[in-house]
Amino acid sequence: xxxxxxxxxxxxxxxxxxxxxxxxxxxxxxxxxxxxxxxxxxxxxxxxxxxxxxxxxxxxxxxxxxxxxxxxxxxxxxxxxxxxxxxxxxxxxxxxxxxxxxxxxxxxxxxxxxxxxxxxxxxxxxxxxxxxxxxxxxxxxxxxxxxxxxxxxxxxxxxxxxxxxxxxxxxxxxxxxxxxxxxxxxxxxxxxxxxxxxxxxxxxxxxxxxxxxxxxxxxxxxxxxxxxxxxxxxxxxxxxxxxxxxxxxxxxxxxxxxxxxxxxxxxxxxxxxxxxxxxxxxxxxxxxxxxxxxxxxxxxxxxxxxxxxxxxxxxxxxxxxxxxxxxxxxxxxxxxxxxxxxxxxxxxxxxxxxxxxxxxxxxxxxxxxxxxxxxxxxxxxxxxxxxxxxxxxxxxxxxxxxxxxxxxxxxxxxxxx
Amino acid sequence: xxxxxxxxxxxxxxxxxxxxxxxxxxxxxxxxxxxxxxxxxxxxxxxxxxxxxxxxxxxxxxxxxxxxxxxxxxxxxxxxxxxxxxxxxxxxxxxxxxxxxxxxxxxxxxxxxxxxxxxxxxxxxxxxxxxxxxxxxxxxxxxxxxxxxxxxxxxxxx
Numbered sequence: 001x002x003x004x005x006x007x008x009x010x011x012x013x014x015x016x017x018x019x020x021x022x023x024x025x026x027x028x029x030x031x032x033x034x035x036x037x038x039x040x041x042x043x044x045x046x047x048x049x050x051x052x053x054x055x056x057x058x059x060x061x062x063x064x065x066x067x068x069x070x071x072x073x074x075x076x077x078x079x080x081x082x083x084x085x086x087x088x089x090x091x092x093x094x095x096x097x098x099x100x101x102x103x104x105x106x107x108x109x110x111x112x113x114x115x116x117x118x119x120x121x122x123x124x125x126x127x128x129x130x131x132x133x134x135x136x137x138x139x140x141x142x143x144x145x146x147x148x149x150x151x152x153x154x155x156x157x158x159x160x161x162x163x164x165x166x167x168x169x170x171x172x173x174x175x176x177x178x179x180x181x182x183x184x185x186x187x188x189x190x191x192x193x194x195x196x197x198x199x200x201x202x203x204x205x206x207x208x209x210x211x212x213x214x215x216x217x218x219x220x221x222x223x224x225x226x227x228x229x230x231x232x233x234x235x236x237x238x239x240x241x242x243x244x245x246x247x248x249x250x251x252x253x254x255x256x257x258x259x260x261x262x263x264x265x266x267x268x269x270x271x272x273x274x275x276x277x278x279x280x281x282x283x284x285x286x287x288x289x290x291x292x293x294x295x296x297x298x299x300x301x302x303x304x305x306x307x308x309x310x311x312x313x314x315x316x317x318x319x320x321x322x323x324x325x326x327x328x329x330x331x332x333x334x335x336x337x338x339x340x341x342x343x344x345x346x347x348x349x350x351x352x353x354x355x356x357x358x359x360x361x362x363x364x365x366x367x368x369x370x371x372x373x374x375x376x377x378x379x380x381x382x383x384x385x386x387x388x389x390x391x392x393x394x395x396x397x398x399x400x401x402x403x404x405x406x407x408x409x410x411x412x413x414x415x416x417x
Numbered sequence: 418x419x420x421x422x423x424x425x426x427x428x429x430x431x432x433x434x435x436x437x438x439x440x441x442x443x444x445x446x447x448x449x450x451x452x453x454x455x456x457x458x459x460x461x462x463x464x465x466x467x468x469x470x471x472x473x474x475x476x477x478x479x480x481x482x483x484x485x486x487x488x489x490x491x492x493x494x495x496x497x498x499x500x501x502x503x504x505x506x507x508x509x510x511x512x513x514x515x516x517x518x519x520x521x522x523x524x525x526x527x528x529x530x531x532x533x534x535x536x537x538x539x540x541x542x543x544x545x546x547x548x549x550x551x552x553x554x555x556x557x558x559x560x561x562x563x564x565x566x567x568x569x570x571x572x573x574x575x
Contacts, residue, residue: 050532078551115508115555118526118537118548158512158519161526169527186552190484190506201483203507282506282554300551309535309549326533362532377538377547377558385549385556387535 025243025258025268028134029236031055035244035255035368035390039072039175041166042092047173050367051306051390053242055259057178058131059084061099062139067131068097072175075242075259077400077415078283078302079179081186081226082130083114083121085165085172086146092166094175095144099126102141102224108208111215112143112226113156114186115205117305119170120159121145121177122152124209125220130229135236135261137229145172150209155217177304178229180240180259182283182413183403185225194219231402236262238405239412241269242303246395249333249356251366255394263399263416264408274399274416276409280343283413287386291339291350298385299340301398301415305389308353309376310338318355320375327358327374338386342414349417353392370394449515450561453478453496474569475499482509486555491574493566500560500574506553515559518544522559545571 038049053075059082060067070084071094085093102110102125110125123146130137147164163172179186187205195202195217206225208218231237244257262269277285279300287299289310296310307327313320321329333356341348355373370391392398401412409416465480465488478490486505492498503509512519525539525546536549548557560574 048532052534080552115552117535117551118529155510158510159508160511161523181552183553188553199483201485203484203486205507283551284554298550298554298556300554302551304534306532306534312538326529326535326538374533374535375538376536376549387549389535 025260027266027268029261029266029269031133031259031261033075033242033244033257033259035257036253037367038173039094039166047167047171049173049306050362051369051372052174052367053244053257053259053303053390053393054174055132055178057082057084057176059095059097059099059142060129060131061097062127062129064129066097067129068095070094070175073178074174074176074304076177076179076302076304077181077240077242077398078300078304079114079116079177079186080181080183080228081114081141081143081179082128082176082229083123083143083145083179083226084176085174086123086144086148088146088148090148091146091164092168093145099128099142099144101125102127104208104218104220104224106208108210108218109150110141110218110220110224111150111207111209112186112205113153113159113207114143114226115159116163119161119163120156121163121172122147122150122156124149125206125224125226132229132259132261135230135233137227137232140229140232141224141226143226145176150207150213150215153207153215155204156207180228180230180400182279182400182415183228184231185222185227187220187225189222191225192219192221228402230261231405233261236265236269237402238265238407239263239399239401242393242398242400244393244395247368247370249354249371251361251364251369253366253368255368263401271399271407271409271416272397274397274409275347275349276342276399276401276414276416277340277347277349278342278344278410278414284385285343285415286341286345287351287388288339288341288348289336289386291337296384296386297343299388300385301388301392301400301417303390303393303398305387307358307372307374307387307389308355308391309374309387309389310385312375312377318373321358323359325358325374327372328355329357329359330355331357333357333371340417351388351392368394448490448498448513449501449518449559450564451498451516453492453498474566488514489575491560493564497564499564499566500558500571502558502575504550504554504556506555508548508555508557515544515546518546518559518561522546
C-alpha cells in the first residue's frame with residue numbers, strides 16, 4: 001500500500017502537504033472529514049458503514065441564523081448536489097429544520113427523483129444556505145429525502161430501488177449525500193426542457209407537485225435544480241480536494257482527513273505534482289488494466305462507492321466472496337496496477353492497488369479499508385469501467401474540478417491525483 | 418367455428434373496454450421476455466430512433482432515446498427478446514424494459530445494498546443483471562438465461 005501512494009505521486013510535498021497526518025490543512029476552506037462506521041441508527045449504535053467519508057453540513061433557512069448541523073453526510077465525488085435525509089417519522093434522518101419549498105415558474109412545488117447507481121432518492125427540492133467550514137452557498141436548491149408530503153410517483157419507482165431510509169434494506173446509511181462532483185447541477189440543461197415536447201430529451205428527474213400531493217414530470221430551470229454547493233460558494237468554487245491518510249492493510253477503526261474547497265485558490269489547495277486527467281462530458285476517463293492492457297473508457301473516481309469495483313471474477317481470476325456480496329475474496333491479498341489516462345488518451349499515470357479478502361476485512365469491524373474491491377459488470381460498449389471508490393483515496397490527494405471552472409490545472413471537468 | 422352474435426350489452430361492454438385500452442395503454446409492455454411488438458412501443462415511449470441489425474442467430478434492435486441513452490434489445494429469430502442493454506446519461510424506465518423481471522431486479526438490488534455501495538452484479542436462474550455507472554453515465558444489461566439461444570455467449574449482450 002506504500003506503493004499505492006508512490007504510484008500516483010501521493011503527496012505533493014509542495015504547496016499542499018495535507019496527507020499522511022503530517023500537516024492537516026486548515027483554513028476557512030477546510031472541513032474535517034471522517035471515515036467511521038457512520039451515523040447512529042435508532043438503536044443508538046452506528047449503522048456500520050464501511051468506507052464512507054463523512055462531513056458535518058450546516059443548513060440554514062436562507063438569510064437567517066435558523067440553522068441545523070447535520071452530521072455524517074456522505075462526501076460523494078460521483079454526484080452533484082446536497083441531499084438530506086428528513087426526520088419525518090419514517091426516513092430516520094436528522095433534518096428537522098423547516099426549509100422553504102423551491103417552486104417552479106408556475107408556483108408549484110418542485111420534487112425530484114434523483115438517480116444513483118442502483119436506486120433513487122425521492123423528495124421535495126427546498127432552498128437552504130449551505131455552510132461548510134467558512135464557506136456558504138446561499139439560497140441553493142437541496143433535496144430533502146422524504147415521502148411525508150409527496151408520495152413516490154409510479155414513474156419514479158421505475159428508477160429502481162427507493163433509498164428512503166437511514167437503516168432497513170436498502171438503507172442510505174448516512175444522514176445525507178454531499179455531491180461535490182464534476183457538475184454544477186445534478187441534471188443540467190436536459191432537465192430544463194419541457195418533457196412534454198415531442199422530441200424532448202428531458203430524463204424526467206424533476207416533478208411539479210400540486211396541493212393534492214400529485215406530482216408530474218416537469219421542466220426545472222438550471223438555477224432551481226439541485227446544485228453542487230461548492231460551485232455556488234463566493235470563492236474557492238472551482239472544485240474540491242479529498243485528503244485521506246494511508247491506512248494499514250487490515251484497515252482502521254476511524255480515519256480523519258479533510259475536504260478542501262478550491263483548487264489553487266489559496267496556499268493550502270495547490271495541485272502540487274498531481275496529474276490532471278480530463279474527463280469527457282459524462283465524467284469518464286480511461287483506465288487500462290493491466291497498464292498497456294485492455295482499455296476501459298467508462299472509468300470514474302467516486303468517493304461514494306465503497307470499494308474499487310472492476311471487471312469480474314472470471315476476468316481477474318480473483319474469487320468472488322462466497323456470500324455473493326459483489327466483493328472479491330482472494331485467499332491472500334493481490335497486488336495489481338492500472339494506468340489511468342485522460343478521456344482523450346493523455347496524460348497517463350500508473351496506479352498501484354491491492355485487493356484483500358473482503359470477509360476478512362469486514363471481520364475486523366474496522367471502517368476504513370484501502371484494499372476492498374469488488375466486481376463491476378458495467379459492460380456497455382463504451383462503458384466497461386473501473387469504479388475507483390473510496391479505497392483509492394487513502395494516501396493520495398484527489399482533486400475534482402467542476403465543469404467550466406478555471407483552475408491552475410486547466411478548465412474543469414477533470415480529476416487529478 | 419361457432420359464430421356468435423354479441424348482444425347489445427356485450428357490444429357496449431366491448432366498446433367501453435376498447436375505449437379504456439385507448440385511454441390507458443397497457444403498462445409493462447416491456448421488452449425482456451416479451452415479443453418484438455414491444456420494441457415498437459418502447460421506441461414510441463422513448464421518442465427514439467430505431468436501428469435493426471444482426472444475423473441468423475439473433476437480431477439487435479437499437480434505440481437511441483431522446484435523453485441520449487442507447488438501449489439494445491436482443492431477440493431470437495422467432496421474435497422473443499432475451500436480453501437488453503443500456504448506456505447513457507440516465508437510466509431507461511427499467512420497469513418497462515425489464516417487464517416481468519423488474520421485481521427480480523429490485524430483489525437483487527435490495528440483497529446487494531447492505532454494506533455495498535457499488536455496481537450491481539446478480540445472477541439467478543431467472544435473470545442475470547449488471548448495472549454500473551454514475552449520474553450522467555449509467556450502464557447496464559440483463560438477460561434471461563433460459564431464453565438465450567444456444568451458441569450465443571452472454572458477453573454478446575452489451
